[in-house]
Amino acid sequence: MEDKENFFSEKKFIPVCVPWLPGNEKKYVLEALETNWISSQGKYIEKFEEGFSKFCGVKYGVACSNGFASLHLACLAFNLKKGDEVIVPSFTMAAPVHAVILTGAAPVLIDADPDTYCIDADKIEEKITKRTKAIIVVHIYGHPCAMDKIMDIAKKYKLKVIEDTAEAHGAEYKGKKCGSIGDIGCFSFYANKILTIGEGGMAITNNQSYYEKMRKLRNYAFEHPRFLHKEFGVNYRLTNIQAAIGHAQVENAEMLVEARKKIGEKYNELLKDVKGIKLPIEKPNCKNVYWMYGIVLTKEIKENREKIVEQLKDKGIDTRNFFIPMHRQPVFYEGKVENAPDCNEEFPIADALGKRGFYLPSSSNLTKDELEYICNELRIILQRILKK
Structure with missing residues (x-):
């Protein structure tokens, strides 16, 4: 394993997700x-x-x-x-x-x-x-x-x-x-x-x-x-x-699923004490496979999400914003589709997720060093914001 201090001594980039083809x-x-x-x-x-x-x-x-x-x-x-x-x-x-x-x-x-x-x-x-x-x-x-x-x-x-x-x-x-x-x-x-x-x-x-x-x-x-x-x-x-x-x-299949789930569980462990973010959960009687490890900024984080994402990108960490809800899609609310959904109702949870959520790199074959690096850089960024 590479020395942690030198792991990102050169500019590296961790994509939000890459395919894993480990078999035949x-x-x-x-x-x-x-x-x-x-x-x-x-x-x-x-x-x-x-x-x-x-x-x-x-x-x-x-x-x-x-x-x-x-x-x-x-x-x-x-x-x-x-x-x-x-x-x-x-x-x-x-x-x-x-x-x-x-x-x-x-x-x-x-x-x-x-x-x-x-x-x-x-x-x-x-x-x-x-x-x-x-x-x-x-x-x-x-x-x-x-x-x-x-x-x-x-x-x-x-x-x-x-x-x-x-x-x-x-x-x-x-x-x-x-x-x-x-x-x-x-x-x-x-x-x-x-x-x-x-x-x-x-x-x-x-x-x-x-x-x-x-x-x-x-x-x-x-x-x-x-x-x-x-x-x-x-x-x-x-x-x-x-x-x-x-x-x-x-x-x-079983190995691929469990590998992805373990990535999510490792994130949970590394980020459990980090303030300013809400982590994904796993409800009773449910198995969450953490396809994408999504976090949501809490209200105490006043910074724009895009600024945080940009700072992570500067550290070589790729992210993706959460979905833009369907009622916020111009193709629907501008009347471009005859049988479009009604976009005049309020969907406060969907709106909050769409504005404040993003996911971290979630490849099934992320290394321990990569996970620790991602979480450490995110922690530093959030701590800096919370001190303002």
């Missing part, structure tokens, strides 16, 4: 190349689907081109259409809201839970109308949503539930993998995800009808003969090369 990724990709199976057919697609769905504890997996595609396929499987409404969180990346809009349905926004940053389950029921057909929940930054309450509400009103689990590979709620609890679980395998294939996604389900429909729609809804179409399909196919990487990642 290269071997399987080369095999796909050497056998010429490089497009949307080949053995690795099925291996990836079967392996990942088994890891999640469900029967079926439909691999697709990205996480958004998995969400859109799930919405299409529910036959969402113009006039329908879908409950979604305001504090989220845009994908679930955009997926709903593409079906013609209207997203209905809900504020965030102040502790987990996930959708506030206590505020869902008041937004349900006769037009509500589904709920999309997002397991934000690796922490599970309050799935018992959400599923009870869904059952009461006969609603479908999509779990956006892009940020929560391997997270668990009462012993069940996130993504396996609702009707359909949707995943992204983008480069910063715990399991990654660069770009890619998967929708998982125990419902054979949903599985067959999503599988069909991802490939233009081809019928027999091949160029006959009875439904409107899309091209959301995944390549065998990407699936080869995915198969290798699934072989190490």
Whole structure:
């Protein structure tokens, strides 16, 4: 191990996240190349689907081109259409809201839970109308949503539930993998995800009808003969090369998940006594996998978040601001989308998170020295601000 005093004697940069490919990724990709199976057919697609769905504890997996595609396929499987409404969180990346809009349905926004940053389950029921057909929940930054309450509400009103689990590979709620609890679980395998294939996604389900429909729609809804179409399909196919990487990642899934979780736990240990920030939590009966280690500046920190982020950058530490809430998106509040969500309501928790939150480098293979350096520099910056 390098001497701590010399670890950053030269200018170094710690990215907010890098892919980790510790297994047979290269071997399987080369095999796909050497056998010429490089497009949307080949053995690795099925291996990836079967392996990942088994890891999640469900029967079926439909691999697709990205996480958004998995969400859109799930919405299409529910036959969402113009006039329908879908409950979604305001504090989220845009994908679930955009997926709903593409079906013609209207997203209905809900504020965030102040502790987990996930959708506030206590505020869902008041937004349900006769037009509500589904709920999309997002397991934000690796922490599970309050799935018992959400599923009870869904059952009461006969609603479908999509779990956006892009940020929560391997997270668990009462012993069940996130993504396996609702009707359909949707995943992204983008480069910063715990399991990654660069770009890619998967929708998982125990419902054979949903599985067959999503599988069909991802490939233009081809019928027999091949160029006959009875439904409107899309091209959301995944390549065998990407699936080869995915198969290798699934072989190490438990290790990859635990490595990311340990990074979060180490941050908790190193930052527990630092004033001026709120750390992520892990609620009882939940497994937080800390996809991104997000911190929120407390009200005693008067400095602008961007100034703090800039000071960390000067020390070679990369960060990312929290999501900008959906009700703050110009594409919606400027009326550029016909079925945009209502942006005139107040979502105080989502606003506070969007203004005061950011995440620290969260790669699964961060070293002890890197973690200690990040935390020490953050501590110094915050102490300097608090003394003003």
